[in-house]
Amino acid sequence: MKLFSTTCLALTVLATTAYADTCATGKTLTDGKLTIATGNPAYYPWVMDDAPESGQGFEAAVAYAVAQEMGFDQGDVVWVRSSFDEAIQPGAKNFDVNIQQYSITPERDQVVDFSKPYYTAPMAVLVGPGAVDTPATMAALKSLQWGAVGSTTAVPKLDKVVQPTKAPLLYGDNADVNAALSANQIDGALFDLPTALFLSAVMIEGSKVIGQFAPDSGDNPDQFGMLMEEGNPLKECVDQALDALGENGTLAKIEAQWLQDTTGVPLIQ
Amino acid sequence: MTRRQMYERHQRRKSITIATVSTAVAILCLYVFVPMTPGWDKVQKSFFNWEVLQKTFPKLLDAFVVNIMIFAWSAPAIAVLGLLIALARNAKSPAMFPLRILGAAFTDVFRGVPVVLTVYLIGFGIPGLGLPRPWNSPYLWGSVALILTYSAYVAEIFRSGIDSVHHSQRAAALSLGLSERQVMRDVILPQAVRNVVPSQMNMLIALQKDVSLLSFIGPVEIFRQAGVFKSLLANFTPYVGAAIIFLVITIPATRYADYLMARQMRERR
Numbered sequence: 001m002k003l004f005s006t007t008c009l010a011l012t013v014l015a016t017t018a019y020a021d022t023c024a025t026g027k028t029l030t031d032g033k034l035t036i037a038t039g040n041p042a043y044y045p046w047v048m049d050d051a052p053e054s055g056q057g058f059e060a061a062v063a064y065a066v067a068q069e070m071g072f073d074q075g076d077v078v079w080v081r082s083s084f085d086e087a088i089q090p091g092a093k094n095f096d097v098n099i100q101q102y103s104i105t106p107e108r109d110q111v112v113d114f115s116k117p118y119y120t121a122p123m124a125v126l127v128g129p130g131a132v133d134t135p136a137t138m139a140a141l142k143s144l145q146w147g148a149v150g151s152t153t154a155v156p157k158l159d160k161v162v163q164p165t166k167a168p169l170l171y172g173d174n175a176d177v178n179a180a181l182s183a184n185q186i187d188g189a190l191f192d193l194p195t196a197l198f199l200s201a202v203m204i205e206g207s208k209v210i211g212q213f214a215p216d217s218g219d220n221p222d223q224f225g226m227l228m229e230e231g232n233p234l235k236e237c238v239d240q241a242l243d244a245l246g247e248n249g250t251l252a253k254i255e256a257q258w259l260q261d262t263t264g265v266p267l268i269q
Numbered sequence: 270m271t272r273r274q275m276y277e278r279h280q281r282r283k284s285i286t287i288a289t290v291s292t293a294v295a296i297l298c299l300y301v302f303v304p305m306t307p308g309w310d311k312v313q314k315s316f317f318n319w320e321v322l323q324k325t326f327p328k329l330l331d332a333f334v335v336n337i338m339i340f341a342w343s344a345p346a347i348a349v350l351g352l353l354i355a356l357a358r359n360a361k362s363p364a365m366f367p368l369r370i371l372g373a374a375f376t377d378v379f380r381g382v383p384v385v386l387t388v389y390l391i392g393f394g395i396p397g398l399g400l401p402r403p404w405n406s407p408y409l410w411g412s413v414a415l416i417l418t419y420s421a422y423v424a425e426i427f428r429s430g431i432d433s434v435h436h437s438q439r440a441a442a443l444s445l446g447l448s449e450r451q452v453m454r455d456v457i458l459p460q461a462v463r464n465v466v467p468s469q470m471n472m473l474i475a476l477q478k479d480v481s482l483l484s485f486i487g488p489v490e491i492f493r494q495a496g497v498f499k500s501l502l503a504n505f506t507p508y509v510g511a512a513i514i515f516l517v518i519t520i521p522a523t524r525y526a527d528y529l530m531a532r533q534m535r536e537r538r
Contacts (some may be wrong), residue, residue: 088503109513111503113523121503151500170406170497176393180487183396185407268527 023237024069028096036063036256037095040081043174044198045258046101051077058194058258059099062118065250069241084151085229086110096234098227101192103153112139114225116240121192121222122212123142123157124265126199128181129206131188136211136268145169146175146185147169154190161213162190178203191224194259211268266268314504321379321506329510332494339480339490340413344473346416358428361449372424379421382534384482388414392486411483415476423472424474429464431457470526474519491515 003245009116020124029035038059041050047057055064067077080095087098088111097115104114106228125141134140142164150170157170169186171177174195180186181204191199193212213221228235245251272280290524303309357365357372370403379387391414403409434457442456484493498507 039388047367083502088499089505090315091308105501107501109501147487150489150497155497155503156501167489170489170493171487172485172496176487179393179397180407183393183405184399184402185396185405185487 016073022236023240024070027232027237029094029232030078032072033076033078033187034070034168035078035080035094035096036067037082037087037093037100038063039078039100040083042081042100043169043241045194045197048171051259053077058254059101061254061258062251063097063099063247065245065254066118066238066241069244070237074193075183089150093229096232097238100227101195101224102220104225113228113232113235115223115228115235116242117223118242119224119255119259121224122195123154123190124196124209124210125188125193125268126181126196126204126207126209127188128184128186128204131183132206132208132210134188134210136266136267141188141268144187145185146216147171147180147189149173149177153162157190157213174199182208191223193265197265212265214267281290297369306316311465312322316505316509318504318506321498321502321504322510325495325502325507327509328498329491329507329514332491333487333511333514335488335490336477336480338487339408339415339483343412343415343419344478346412347472348469350420352427354420354424355427356429356453358424359431376421376424377419379418380425382418384415384418384479385485387418388482388485390414392483407483409489411486411488414480415483418487419472419476419479423469426465426468426472427461430461430468432462434460451499464533467526468520470522470529474522476524477519477522478515518526 023030023061024034036052038047038052041077042052042057042059043050045057048054048060049056052060052063055061059136064074064077068074076216082095082100084100085102087093087100087102087128088108090111101121102108102114103121104117108114125136128143131144141162143166145161145165145166146168147165148158148168148170150172155168155170158164169180171180174191177189178199181189193209196209200209226238228238242251337372354372354375357368358373358376360366360368388411392407392411395410395413396407419446438456439461442452447455481490484490484496489497491514495507495511499505
C-alpha cells in the first residue's frame with residue numbers, strides 16, 4: 001500500500017513538472033515546438049555547413065540556448081529557411097522567430113518585432129587582391145571603388161560614414177559581392193566582422209580585412225536581434241531568455257567559442 | 270434624320286451607357302470590397318504607403334536615369350547587330366555558308382538561355398579573366414550581354430520581315446539587272462524593315478524593362494535602388510513607385526506601337 005501511494009505521488013509530481021506552463025506555452029505556431037527560420041544558405045560562422053540542426057555555429061548555438069531557456073528541448077526545435085523578403089512581408093509567417101544577422105533599425109521595428117540584441121557586430125572592410133595595401137584610414141577608404149549587398153545596413157553606413165567619391169555598386173547577396181571582388185570590379189566591401197573574416201579566409205583569394213569601424217564612428221554599431229511577426233506575444237519570452245543567458249554568461253561563452261578570431265583586426269582611424 | 274440613323278444613334282447611346290455603368294460598378298466593387306478583407310490595413314501599409322512613396326521617389330527617379338542611359342546605348346547596337354545577324358542567316362552564296370551556321374548558332378544559343386544567366390556569365394565571367402579597369406566595368410559587359418540576347422530576337426524578326434517581302438520583288442529587281450547586294454540593300458530591306466517596325470517596338474519595350482537585370486551585377490539602377498529602400502524601411506512601396514515610373518515610360522511607347530500596327534493593317538487592306 002505504501003509502495004503504491006508513493007509511486008502514485010511520484011508519478012503525479014513527474015506529471016505536473018512535465019506539463020508545467022512555461023512562458024512560451026500556447027504562443028508558438030505548433031504547440032510544443034519552436035519553429036526557427038534562418039537564411040538559405042546559412043553561412044559560417046553563424047551556422048556551420050549550412051546545417052543549423054547540428055547546433056554548430058554562433059547563431060545555431062544561440063538559438064538552441066534560447067530555446068532551452070524557454071523550455072524547448074533540442075528535439076522540439078524545427079528549422080525552416082526564409083529570405084529577408086518573406087520575413088518582412090505582411091501576413092502570417094511560417095516561423096516563430098527568424099535568426100539571420102538581422103540588424104535592429106527603427107524603421108524595420110515598425111513593421112516587425114525584434115528581440116533584445118544578442119550580438120553587437122562591428123562593420124569591417126574587406127578589400128580585394130588589388131587593394132590590400134590600402135591603409136586603414138578614412139581618407140584612403142574614400143577613394144576606393146566600393147561594393148555592398150544592397151539589402152544590408154552596410155549601404156547607409158557607406159553613405160554616412162565613409163562617403164566615397166565614386167558611387168558604390170550594389171549586389172543581391174554575398175556571393176555576388178565576392179564575384180565582383182574577384183573580378184576586380186570593386187576594391188572593397190563592407191561586411192560585419194565575422195562574415196568579413198570568413199570571406200577573406202575562405203572565399204576570395206588574396207583578399208584581406210584591413211580594418212573595422214570603431215563603435216562610436218558617427219553611427220550606431222549594428223545590433224543583431226531575432227526577428228518576429230509584429231505583435232508576437234513570444235517576444236517577452238525570448239527577451240526573458242536572452243536576459244537570463246546574458247546574466248549567467250552563456251551568451252558570452254557562445255560568442256567566445258564561435259567568434260573568437262574577431263580580435264586582432266585594427267580599428268580604422 | 271432617317272429612321273435608320275435614329276435607330277443607330279439610339280443603339281450607340283445605349284451601349285455607351287451600359288459600358289460606363291458596368292465600368293463604374295466594377296471600380297466601385299474593388300473600392301468597397303478590397304478594404305473589407307482582413308489583411309487590407311497591413312497590405313496598404315506595406316505596399317501602398319504614401320509617405321514612403323514621397324520619401325523614396327526622388328532617388329528612384331535618379332536611379333532611373335541609369336536605366337535610360339543603358340537603354341540609350343544598347344538599343345542602337347541591338348538594331349545594328351540584329352540586322353547583321355539576319356543578313357548573315359540569309360546569305361545565299363556557298364562561300365558564306367560558315368556565316369549562316371554562325372548566325373543560326375547565335376540565335377539558338379542566345380534565345381535559349383535566360384537573360385539573367387547571360388548577364389551573370391558575361392558580366393562576372395569575362396571581367397574575371399583579368400581585364401584591367403575600366404575594361405572590366407559591369408556596365409560594359411552587362412550591356413554586351415543584353416545586346417547579344419536581344420540581337421538574337423531582333424534578328425529573327427528581321428528575318429521574318431525579309432521573308433515576308435514577296436518573291437516577285439526580288440525577281441523583278443534581278444531582271445532589271447541589279448546585283449544581289451543592290452537587291453537586298455535597295456529593294457528588299459527597305460520594305461522588310463518597314464514591315465517589322467511594329468514588332469520591333471515590342472522588343473524595344475521589353476528591353477526597357479530587361480535593363481533592370483543589370484542590377485544583379487552591380488549598377489544601381491531603379492530595381493536595385495527600390496530593393497535598398499525595401500530593406501532599409503522594411504516596406505514594399507518603393508517597388509510600386511518603380512512600377513509607376515516604368516509605366517509612365519512604357520505606356521506611351523505601347524500606345525505608339527499599337528498605332529503603328531493599326532496603320533499598317535489599314536495600309537494592307
